[in-house]
Amino acid sequence: MSADTTSTAIGPVEGGAHYDVDNPAPYIEAPRKRTGKTPRATRGNFEMAAWLFMRLSGVVLVVLVLGHLLIQLFLDGGVSKIGFAFVAGRWASPFWQVWDLLMLWLAMLHGANGLRTVINDYAERANTRLWLKGLLYTATVFTILLGTLVIFTFDPNIR
Amino acid sequence: MATPVLDKVEAESAASPYITVTMRIRRFNPEVSDASVWEDFQIEIDPKERVLDALHKIKWDVDGTLTFRRSCAHGICGSDAMRINGKNRLACKTLIKDINPEKPITVEAIKGLTVLKDLVVDMEPFFQAYRDVMPFLVTKGNEPTRERLQSAEDRERFDDTTKCILCAACTSSCPVFWNDGQYFGPAAIVNAHRFIFDSRDEAGEQRLEILNDKDGVWRCRTTFNCTDACPRGIEVTKAIQEVKRALITRRF
Known part of the structure; x- marks a missing residue:
């Protein structure tokens, strides 16, 4: 090493992990290597359908959500008008029932699919991935079912 | 007539194109340590030269253990892709003057592939x-x-x-x-x-x-x-x- 090299030349590491014959470095399996554990190629269109769904539902949601916000927060006195009577009045019409149902399903599936890709991209271990996705799917199914049940079985005369 | 010659030599050295550049290279040698280390090299180089020339200068004149891939050295073979100042580039197509030689120039292996040694990855x-x-x-x-x-x-x-x-x-x-x-x-x-x-x-x-x-x-x-x-x-x-x-x- 010549004189014009500054500092930190690599030398033996003191006290650090030092691999040798008796203490070999951990073997790291190369990605994309064909092993017994490599899953078979999936010849389905699920990923394409999911990708397409994100685009299409996004476009529809822009209309649905902006319309929803406009009606709930700005028109006719804004947020102060919202009460049991207001919701009951709206859900008397099949149009708003369909609007809210569509918004519920599209928003939940859109968000769940987005989180699914985030988990796929960021969760490193297979177990973490499994649990996070399990939690995500449970929450999604619960919310969708509960919301659908409320929209269809809503009773304005409830006491 | 010795004086004019001396003047000329002095003028030439004053107009030398060479500048001092710090090359900060991420070194990794699995036979020494399982961790990688940043190492600074100070070299004299013409800013119109390329990062690959700087690496050659280090390997040939300063530290022969520096390991990197290169074949044609003219941007055709695609051997010397590396992360220079945090951006993936070919070392043979990147001029020193284009990447701010006033600050240390960082060079590391491309990300996402296993590093075998220094700048060489498992492709x-x-x-x-x-x-x-x-x-x-x-x-x-x-x-x-x-x-x-x-x-x-x-x-x-x-x-x-x-x-x-x-x-x-x-x-x-x-x-x-x-x-x-x-x-x-x-x-x-x-x-x-x-x-x-x-x-x-x-x-x-x-x-x-x-x-x-x-x-x-x-x-x-x-x-x-x-x-x-x-x-x-x-x-x-x-x-x-x-x-x-x-x-x-x-x-x-």
């Missing part, structure tokens, strides 16, 4: 993805006795993606590839694109099916890192989007 996963998309001409029927003719327009369709030199600058700049390395990566998709849109090729359907997979084109998040990184100026993200469009329009 096997990258080439496995490349092999998986069948980057060769597939045709049926009898072989013609002369070359397979193609119109200029048909050739133009995939002209951009024929420029790929497989340097891995795009794939190793892709955040989806960094995650688990299972994504095919931009380079493999670019090379699939080159044959999918070739009018002479007959296995486009098969290649589309391969890229329709879980780790295929649908994992692309269009972050444009690949387009920014490509030293050949290929519009990589556009090529990936064209493959996506082909997959969708073929079914609907």
Whole structure:
């Protein structure tokens, strides 16, 4: 090493992990290597359908959500008008029932699919991935079912 | 008449093109340590020279253990893609003067692939993805006795993606590839694109099916890192989007 090299030349590491014959470095399996554990190629269109769904539902949601916000927060006195009577009045019409149902399903599936890709991209271990996705799917199914049940079985005369 | 000569020599040395540059290189030697270390080298170099010349200077004159790949040294073979000042580039196409030589120039191995030593990475996963998309001409029927003719327009369709030199600058700049390395990566998709849109090729359907997979084109998040990184100026993200469009329009 010549004189014009500054500092930190690599030398033996003191006290650090030092691999040798008796203490070999951990073997790291190369990605994309064909092993017994490599899953078979999936010849389905699920990923394409999911990708397409994100685009299409996004476009529809822009209309649905902006319309929803406009009606709930700005028109006719804004947020102060919202009460049991207001919701009951709206859900008397099949149009708003369909609007809210569509918004519920599209928003939940859109968000769940987005989180699914985030988990796929960021969760490193297979177990973490499994649990996070399990939690995500449970929450999604619960919310969708509960919301659908409320929209269809809503009773304005409830006491 | 000694004095004028002396003056001339002095004037020449004052106008020397050489400047002192700090090269901060990420060193890794698995036989010494399992951790990588940043090491500074100060070298005299003409700012019009390339980062590869600086690496050569270090390897030949300062520290012979510095390890990196390079073959043609003129931007064709694609061996010396590395992360220079945090951006994937070819060391042989990056001039010192273009990357602010006043500050230390950081050089490290490309990300997402296993580092073997210093700037050398294991390219096997990258080439496995490349092999998986069948980057060769597939045709049926009898072989013609002369070359397979193609119109200029048909050739133009995939002209951009024929420029790929497989340097891995795009794939190793892709955040989806960094995650688990299972994504095919931009380079493999670019090379699939080159044959999918070739009018002479007959296995486009098969290649589309391969890229329709879980780790295929649908994992692309269009972050444009690949387009920014490509030293050949290929519009990589556009090529990936064209493959996506082909997959969708073929079914609907």
